[in-house]
Amino acid sequence: MAGHTISGRGPLIHNEGELVRTNWSPLPENLDLETRRLIEKLRTLKDDSRLTLAELGTKTHYSSSSWERWLNGKRPITRAALLSIAELTHADLDHLLDLFERTEPIEEATQEETLPEIPAQRSTGPAQLPRDLPDYVGRERELETLVAGLLEPNRTVLPVWGVVGMGGLGKTSLAVRAAHRVSPFHPGGTLFLDLRGGSPEPLPVDAALLRLLRSAGVAETAIPLDTDDRAALLRSTLAGRRMLVVLDNALDAAQVRSLLPGDPGCGVIITSRNQLAGLEGVQRIFLGALSPADSRSLLTGIAGNERFDAEPEDGEAIVAICAGLPLALRIAGSRLAVRPHWAVQTLSHRLRSTASSLDELSVDDLAVRTCFESSYNTLIIDDVELGEVRALRLLGLWEGPEISLPAAAALLDLELTAAERELERLTDISLVQSPAPHRYRFHDLLHSFVSERAKLDLTPADQRAAIARLASWYAHTAAAASDLLFDGRRNYTLDGIDRPALATTFTNPDEALKWYDTESPTLVAITRQAHRLELDDLAATLPQIFQIYLELRFKIPEWLTTATDGLLSARRRKSTLDEAHLHTALSTAYSHAGHHTDAMTHARDSLASYEQAGDPINQARAMQRLAMAYELANDTDQARTWLLRAVDIFEATNYPYGAANCLNRLGMICNELGLINEAVTYLERCLTLIEPLGSPAAQASTLSNLGHAYLKQGNQANALTALTTADHLFTELEYEPGRATNLAILGEYHRATGHPDKAYAHYLEALTLLEDVGHPNAAEVREMLTNLMTSGYTAGVL
Structure with missing residues (x-):
């Protein structure tokens, strides 16, 4: 749908239940037509979603001033920002990207172009950041969000950003890249500290404070012994210095709370496998798996494009096995890079034929299994396993793509509340993902690891039970659902x-069908x-x-x-x-x-x-x-x-x-x-038996067939009544193959009664529905459509 602009100088409308309509400024005259169309579409998305510019900024993690510039044509919108508004508003992303690609080729705004002017004064403080990876791939939107958040102007509170997700997703790489981008705007210097949250011995808070104070230039003799006193001294030391603090690999909120500056001129990035749910004021960036395209780019960037171009199928197999995990992709690429005599097929075959692909995803000091073991070991304290260890092992036995909370409770043999508590704890530390409320899943490689642990640590009898x-x-x-459908x-x-x-249990067939659609x-x-x-x-x-x-x-x-x-x-x-x-x-x-x-x-x-x-x-x-x-x-x-x-x-x-x-x-x-009278007799007899049973599915099928027989018999009035009623029933049942077949018969009715446009529309809708489910009747309906076209009807195009 084309967007529309409202001109004039009235107030913003933002009442409950109403659309938000902004009195947009006229777009600059020098914009090309496609750019105008894109901006108009984005303006409409914003207004139709009932969002103010401030709300749009908050929900997409960009500033309201950035959206004001983008939506008024003052600066070309970035691809990452476009993805964020599409995700927020559930817009047609392909359509937006098509408009975006057809705008005049203006160099997309780089991160440096969106930053404030770099201050002339260079930092004389500590510069502890690790190097930025030269082959870094993807995460453009997350990077831009993180950088913009750390450089929000006129702020009155300390910006604290958490980059969270399971091990191996590249949290540290993203944090380091963002820190390098914003470090020129922190003249007091940059502090970097590995809190060892994924190791058996996380860095104690007092030891972390000691290291940060020493790095900030405080003499060791001036550092107090008391932890609270050290935290207070750190805040005093960093006040007014505009320093950036990167706290890598945090165990949880308790470990980092005392390490935060108090001055809003500073900035903080925390990386953690923990969701940091207990940390006040943190803004989180949740990292997921890399897209297949970015996965391919990372892999080929390390091992070389030529090898993958020569063996694309094996390259895709490696990408699929690594499942978007940057650590796995980096290891796979590195193994190929140092073995130039290997074909891509060699590694692909080893990954697929080994009992566990985790055995092959290891090189030097990098290993996917070791990464997962460090997360697993956080559930074992002083050789005592937390309750979540048992839950994790049992979940590892499950081979389906997802599991609901009630199903998981049955698997774990727990009451619903106890099962939810353990699953949410596992979600908090990124060992389990929760794509929707009360639904849980693993990353593919992490599932392989947990499955290994389950089979090692549980007896065969326990696994079977x-x-x-x-x-x-x-x-x-499923029986309760089928009883309502059958x-x-x-x-x-x-x-x-x-x-x-x-x-x-279920209260109606609709509910049962939705459960089946989710769980099939x-x-x-x-x-x-x-x-x-x-x-x-x-x-x-x-x-x-x-x-x-x-x-x-x-x-x-x-x-x-x-x-x-x-x-x-x-x-x-x-x-x-x-x-x-x-x-x-x-x-x-x-x-x-x-x-x-x-x-x-x-x-x-x-x-x-x-x-x-x-x-x-x-x-x-x-x-x-x-x-x-x-x-x-x-x-x-x-x-x-x-x-x-x-x-x-x-x-x-x-x-x-x-x-x-x-x-x-x-x-x-x-x-x-062609035994039409006999057909009508059988079908009318069938309808007499079905009507008292209250079966909408059987009624729909019978009426559709009876309508077809009436049509062939020349009884057009009865045919239309039967077919129209069948269509309503099939629609209510959401039974697409049946509805499609009935639509095709309705198409025949309209063609026979001299309405080719209606016939064409019904044939086309029927064909689309049948092709969507791969139904063999699609060929027959396509033939009906072709016959209509060859008979002289030209309004539609095949």
Whole structure:
């Protein structure tokens, strides 16, 4: 949407619930058109987000005066500042960057250009900063934020900035680079002190004060013994001298609180693996992993571009394994740099084939494992492990991408509040990340380290028990979600699977579906893990529980993977019924994937097992799957035969939902065969069975098929009513494959009734939805769209 400027001289509007509209000054006449468009867009983002310039500055860590200059065209905005406002306002970043790239090529403002004029007086005080790394890569936004914060003019309080994050992320490198940038504006000198917070023996506060006082020029004989007196003397010594203090590798807030100057003319940078939650007045920069592009730049900058250009796939593999951790990338690059005879593939292969990639990420005195061990060891005091050590080990057993607080509580075998306390403590010291409230994850390499510790320090029985608790939590929670999504009877049993006290329940299908959307990757992971640990009752049951969701969202690869693991576990525990259920699931999944031979094999296996078990309803379900496979093989006669047999069994056993399902499918087949009156009969009979059951999903499917049959029958009024109702139901259900198919039929209706524009719009929306989920019906809809275009319709463009 194009931005708009409000001219005039009225007041700023900033009332609750209203937009903030700034009376912007006219833009300078010498700006090119693209720069004007970019600024107008940024002005609109600021106003629509209900932010004043001061609030915009606070939330992005830039000064309000910088935003005033950028948004009034007085100075070209930097890329880093553009990223910050895009993140804050959830704007379309690609669109903003496109506008940014098309502005006239003005040299982007460098950090030096944004600094005040360097004072003529040179520092005569201490200059203790380590060297700035020549191959430093990335962190432009964080660097600019840190520098601007240390040089904020007219300040009345001491600027204290904390650079926090897990070990190996380059906190010290960023702090040192920023300190070099701002050191000319601190004529009193720069102090640098390693507080050894990640070592077994952190520097005591009194010893740290002693070193800082000596470095600031205080004679040792004048330094008092009392810690509080030393802190007071440090504040007096630094007052009026405008000194920069860099406190590296701080253990926690308590270690640094007494080391801070009191004079606002000074500046402080602290680096720590601790989040420094207890430190008053600190502004934090949270470091995360480097982007893939910056990771690649760091790696190639050390080892040489030519080698990576020659072996791009292996280069990308190394980047992926290092997972954006600068320490890992630096070690990998250095190993290649000192081994010019190595191909990139050599290191890539070693990283992938070694039992642990951590073994290969070591060179001289740099080692990723050592870095992580120093963080781990902070949880062990005088050979006594804190409670968080156990939590960390158990979390290391989990192989999923993320874990929720209730699931973690089940894994840790703790009450919710106790689990949260330990997880938040681990988050505070950057051993665990919390991407959202009550959700937790590891950095990939740190997960490898913690997993190692878990397998070394926990007995196999303890490991198995922990994963069993977690898998049981997922089984019962997923069952509660599936019960709300699945309109038929439960086709599995949770007998023998302990119900955790914290198993989640749901109040409506919407809530259940959102939980599944969030947790589906973890369900695949826990099934795989349960199968591998021979927790066969869980591994065989889990895929049966959540197959309804996987079908709803058309997640076929996940469906095939979990059902195959489940089938192998069912065989291992010699459960004929579980085997039959999983054969049925696999038959359905293979049908959706378009593999009719595999679908038919699994359907026949399930039918034989159900006949042997004397289970008529599941026999009928297996017949449905067999009919699907025959239909896929274009043998519609066999498909209809098996469906009619299934209808007879469902009606004889008083299971209307199953009968309706088969009648719905019969109607679809007759539709495709041109047996329209027969199709209408089956589908109207199906609708009669479905309506009393209160099943919106079944109703939507039946109405869509019935609408299609009515359309072919020439009953256009009934067709439109049925298709429109189906569309509303599919939209409410958020079932995109079903809605897309229905939209395509609506497109046919509009084409048949002489509205090609509406037909085009419906076909295009249907095609987009189907391609998004990789549905095979996309090809058929694309053909409909192509036929419309070749018939003379020219408004749209393929």
